[in-house]
Amino acid sequence: MADDDAMTVTYTPGETVPHPALWGVLYRSSTPFWEAVKEHELKLQRCAGCGHWLFPPRPMCPQCQSQETEWVQASGRGKVASWATYPESPHPAFVAPYTVLLVELEEGPRLVSNPAGIDAGQLAVGLDVEVVFEDVDDDLTLFKFREAAA
Numbered sequence: 001m002a003d004d005d006a007m008t009v010t011y012t013p014g015e016t017v018p019h020p021a022l023w024g025v026l027y028r029s030s031t032p033f034w035e036a037v038k039e040h041e042l043k044l045q046r047c048a049g050c051g052h053w054l055f056p057p058r059p060m061c062p063q064c065q066s067q068e069t070e071w072v073q074a075s076g077r078g079k080v081a082s083w084a085t086y087p088e089s090p091h092p093a094f095v096a097p098y099t100v101l102l103v104e105l106e107e108g109p110r111l112v113s114n115p116a117g118i119d120a121g122q123l124a125v126g127l128d129v130e131v132v133f134e135d136v137d138d139d140l141t142l143f144k145f146r147e148a149a150a
C-alpha cells in the first residue's frame, strides 16, 4: 500500500472517503474547532444564552434552545477519565498497539484523543494532562494530551 493510500478508506469499488481522522473537519458545526486546532489552540463552543458548553459542537443549545453561541479558548488542561489500548490496527494510519484517551477538560467537556509521550504504564484515571498539537501535514493538525507539568 502506498503512503498516499493511508489517508483514504475505500468502501465500495471506485468510491473513496477521507481517512477517519479527517471526518471532523467535514462537519460544519465543528469547523471552528478544527480551525482553532490548526492554529494550535483548543477552543470550545459555549452557549451565549446560558453558558452551557456545547461539545460536540452543534447549532442549538440543548439546555435553553438558543442558537447564539461563542467560541472560547479552553485551558487545555484536564484529567484522564478513561483510556483503551488497541492491540490491532483497524487502518494503516493507526499503528498498533495504540491508545485512545478520554480526557475531561477543566471546563467539563470530555474529548477523545491520544496520549503524547505517556507510556501505557503511566496512565491512570485522574492523571493530569495538557493539550499538545501535532501537525500531521499541511491540511491536518491533531490535538493530543501529554502529562501535565507539575
Ligand SMILES: [Zn+2]
Binding pocket: 047, 048, 049, 050, 051, 052, 061, 062, 063, 064, 065, 066
Ligand atoms: Zn443555552
